[in-house]
Amino acid sequence: MKISLNWLRELVDLPADADTTAVANALTLQGLEVETIEMRCQDLRGVLVAEVLGMRPHPNAEKLRIVRVRAGDREEDVVCGAPNVPPPGNRVCWAPPGARLPSGTLDQREIRGVSSPGMLCGESELGIGPHADGILILSPTDPHGADLVSHFGLRDDILDVNVTPNRPDALSHMGIARELAAFFGTALCPPVIDDVPQVAQGPAIDVQVADRTACPRYLARFVTNVTVGPSPLAMRQRLASCGIRAISNLVDVTNYVLLETGHPLHAFDLDKLSGGIVVRRAGAGESMVTLDGQERALSVEDIVIADARGPVALAGVMGGASSEVSAQTRQVLLEAATFEGRSIRRTAKRLGLHSEASYRYERGVDPNGIPFAAARAAALLAKVGGGALLLTVVDRYPQVVKPRKVPLSARKLQRLTGAAYDADFARGKLQRLGFSCESTPDGLLATVPTYRPDISIEEDLVEEVLRMGEYATPVDRGRILSNANPLPNPEGPADRARSLLAAAGLHEVATWAFVPRAALTAIAGDRPDAVLSDGMLVKNPISADYEVMRTSLLPGLADALRRNLARGAGQGALPLFEVGPVVRRPQPGDNAPTEPTYAAGILGGAQPGWLKPGEALDFFDAKHVVGQLLRGFGVDAPTYRAPGAAPFLHPGVSAEILLSDGAAIGRVGELHPVVARRLGLDVKAFYFELRLGALVGTRPALRTVAPARFPPVTRDVSFWIDAGIPAADQQAALLSARESLLRDVAVREDFRDPRYAPAGRKGMLWSLTYRADDRTLTDGEVDAAHARVVAALSQAHSIQIR
C-alpha cells in the first residue's frame, strides 16, 4: 500500500527531526514494513504556472500553434502542439528554458522556424500522471508565476508499506498515522469535515438490508446538485501518488476518502435508480453488467445492491453500469457499508475482480468508522462538486459491534516473553495504541478498539505490548549456553550417500519433484500404459513440466546430463547424482503414498584426466561407483544379476543389485538406446539407482581378523570357456572345491578378440591365492591345492586350459 508522506504529516504530528527515513524505520519496527520509498517530482524544477494570453497559428506547421503566456512579469511566445490549449485567462504549466523535467532540461529551441522558450507541459511530461493527450490545464484561480511544484506540494515521498493481512486498520493514511502517533507519542489530527451547504429536502431513497450477515451495516448519504468535472490537481496528485487514476471529482472523492480512512465508498447516480434499494444475495441465474461493460453471471453467494429492476452493484467488488455516475450526474447516493469478507473474497476471486475496495472488505472494515467516512466523503464531494449535502442519513446497522474485552495476566506476559514486564508496563504500551485498560487481580482487562479485529486472545495483547519497542530488546546471551549441546549430529543415510558419491567423483544436482508426463512415458519402455499406475498427478500444475510426481530420479538426471552436454560439457566425464525421495501412489491397503529415498546417478562422457584421453566411460565405471557407495554402507559382497529388470536399461548391459539375503535394492546399467533417445541423449549413458531404505541397518557389527603371518603363494589359471558363462559362475565353480588353502580369487582378464578366441568362447585369466595360517606352504602343497581347484572348475564347466 502506497502512503504519501505529505498526506501523513497532515494527519499526525511528527517530531521535528523525523525525516522520511525515520518515519519509514518507525513503521518497519512497528510491523508495517516499508519496502520502498519513491521520491516524487525530484526531477521537476522551475516549471511555472502560466496564464494563457492568446494564441496564433504557426506559420510553417498546421498542427502547431504559438501561445502567448504570462508568468509573473514574464511574457513569452511558446510553440505548442497540444490540441487542448485553453482560451485566454486559463492557467497552464510552462517549463521555460532551464526548467527540469524527468526527460531532461529545457532550452530555447527553434521549432519549424520559430524560436520557442521551453514548452507547455502535460501530466505525463511532468511525470505526475498518466494523461498524455494534451497539456495540463489548471484552475483560473491559480496564481500565474507560481512555482508549480511548491504551489501544489508536488514533491512528496511515497512509502510502499507491506501491511500484513491481520491489520486492516492500517490500510489507510489515518491507520498509518495512528501507528506513528503511538510510536512517537504524538497527537493524531483527524481530517476536518468540510463546512458545506446542507439542505433538509431533496431526492433520497430508502435502503433495506435483506441479509444481515452479508451486510452488517449500510449507510447512505445524499449529495444534491453536484457538477461533475475534474477534481483539483492536489487531489489528483495524491491519487496518482498512491497508484489510483483520477477519473472525475465524483469518483476521485470516493477514492480519496478510501485512501484516507480505509473505508470503501461507492457513488450511485440517484436518478438512475428505480425505487428504493435492497442489499441481498444474488438469485440463481441472475446476472448484471458491471461498469467495465462486462455481463456477469452471478452466484447465490454474491452480495448485490438491487433496485426495483435488479442488481445495480456487485457489493464491495464493482459498481453496475446501469447506475454508474457520469458527466451528467447531478444527484448522488453515497454508499458506506461493510460486507461479509468471505463472500467478497469468493466473488472477487471468481470474477477475477480485485479492487482497493474488495481488498479491504476481505480483510475487514470497521462498521463503527462508517459514519465519519461517509460524512467526510459527502462533505468533500459537496465541496469539490459544488453541491449541497442532504441532512437525511439512512443507516441500517441492526447489530451494533461493541468493543471486545480481552484479559491479560502478568504471569502470561512474563512466561511468553521471558521478561519481567508487569501489568503497569503493559497498560502503558496498550494505552498508547488506543486500548483502554482496567486493572484485574492478576493483570488487566483491555478494551479493544473495533478497528482492531485481529486482537481476540491474550497472546495478541502480548504481541501488542512487545510491538511497542520491545522486539528490539538486547539479546540475553546467557540463554544460549544454557541449552547448548556439544554432541555432533549424526549424519543421516541420505547425507552419507551424498558424501560417498561426491567422494567417488560425482557431482550433486537438484532436480524438480515433478516431471513431465512424457518423461515418465520415455522411461517406461514398452509399457507406457503402466506409467501412471505409480505416478500421482498434480491437479493444478503450473505447466506440463510439473505434471506428475516423479517416480524415478532418472528423468531429472537425464535432463541435467542433456543440458550439460548441450552446453558443450561433453569433453570430460559427466558424472551426476541426486539423493532424494520419489513418490509412489498408495498401494491397495495403504492410505498414504510412499516416498522412498533413492540414491541415483548418471554417468556420461569420457574418462577424466589426461592419460587416457577420449576413452569412453562404461558399465564398470558405474558399477564401481555402486560398489563404493555400498561399501560405505557396510555392504561388501552385493550380487549383480543380469539383466537389470528395468525397461529403461539395455537388456544386455544391466544388472539388478541384490543383498546377500536376496533383497533387490537397485539396478545399474547402460541406458536403453531407445530410452536415451527419447530423453534427448545422443550419447551412451550409464545409470544406477539404489533404494536407501534397504541399506539402513545393513552394516554388520565390525569384527576384525589379524593380518596373516605366513606368506601367500599365487597361481594363475588361464582357459577358454563358453562366452555365456559369467565370471560369477566361474568363481562359484572355483570356490566349489572348498579348498581350505584358497584365500582369494580374482579375475584378471576377459579376452574376446575373435582373431584368437575359438568361436563362442572367451579367454579367462584368474589369479588364485593360497595361504595357510600356521606355516609357509611348500610348492607341493600349493600345486596339489591348485589342481583340486582347477579340477572343480573343469567339472562344472567345459574349459580348455590355454
Place this chain on the structure above:
Amino acid sequence: MSPTAPGADTPDARSIVGELDRLAQGFREDISALSTEQEIRLAQARYLGKKGLASELMKTLGRLPPADRPAVGEAANKTRAAIEGAVATRLAALADAALVGDLARTIDVTLPGRGRPLGTLHPLTLVRREIEGIFAALGFEIRTGPWLETEWNNFDALNTPADHPARDMQDTFFVEGDFILRSHTSPVQIRTMLAGPPPVKIIAPGNVFRRDDDATHTPMFPQVEGLSVGASVSFRDLQATLFYFVQRFFGAGTEIRLRPSFFPFTEPSAEVDASCFLCQAKAPARATCRLCKGSGWIEIGGAGMVHPNVFKAVGYDKHDVTGFAFGMGLSRMAMLKYGISDLRLFYENDLRFLQQFPPG
C-alpha cells in the same frame, strides 16, 4: 686365469696357500668388470660354491700332513673372507652408482595428477548441513516428513482456516487423492507434536512447494524450520537462539533484529533480520551496499511464539507449555552465503556452477 691343480700325490701346503691367494686376487679382477648383482653372485658361486674353485682346492686338505693343515685352513678362510668382502664392496659401489643415477631422474611436476577427481555437493546441501550443525549444537534434533501432506497437517492444524488466502489454488499444489504438496515444513512440527508429549526441540529441513515460477520464485524450494516447546520457552529464548545462529552462520559480530509480523501459526510473530555482513551495517559502505540496500539489515526468515490454537490441534495444553518456531529459506541463505545472484542457478544443474562447491 685358472689355478694350477696340484699333483694328486704331492699335496704341498705352500703351493695351496699360494693358489688360494691367487684365487682371491683373480676374483677381484673378475668382478671389477661385472655390473649386475646377478653376475657378481654367479662369479661368487664359481669361486665359493660347492663345486667352486676354492672348494675343489680344499678337497686336497685331507691329504696334507696334520701339521700343515691349520695354516692352509687359515689361508682358505682368509680367501673366503676376501672374496665375500670384494662382493660386498662391489655391490655397495654398484648400489651407490644406481642411487646416483636414480637421483638424477626428473619429472615435470606441473603435469596434472591422475585418477578420478573429487565430486561436489550441491550448494543447497552444503548450506543445509551447515545450518543443521549449528542447531544440532543447541540440542535440536533433525526431523523430516513427506512431501505429500494432508490439508489438515499443512493448514488447519496450523491455525490457517479454510478461508485463509494462503489456501487458495493460487499458492498450493493439489495432488490427486486429496493430498497437497506441503507449502512449508511446518507439518513436520505437527507430526512430531502429535507423536509424543513435550518437550520438543526439532529442526525440520526439506523441500516445500508453492505455485510460483518467476525470477525470484521456484515452484519447489528448500526450507529449514525449527520448533522448541517446553514448560518455559519464551520469546527471549527465541531471540537468543536466532542470535546464536546468525553469529555462527554469518560470523561473530552479526546482530539480529526482530520485527513484528503476522503468521497464522504464531503469536506474537516476527520477521527476522540479520545485520548486513557485507557492509557490517556501518557507514559509509552501508550507503551503497548492494546486499542490504542501505538499510543495514537483511531479512533471513520468520519466527514467533507458537499460537495456542496449534497446541490445541495437537492436544498440548497451552497452560502447560509455551514454544517458539522459526523458518528460513535455504536458497536465500545459500545466495547470501556464497554470493549467488540468480535463484535459477540452483536448478539449472550447470556443472560450471556446481563444480565451484567443494564436497563438505
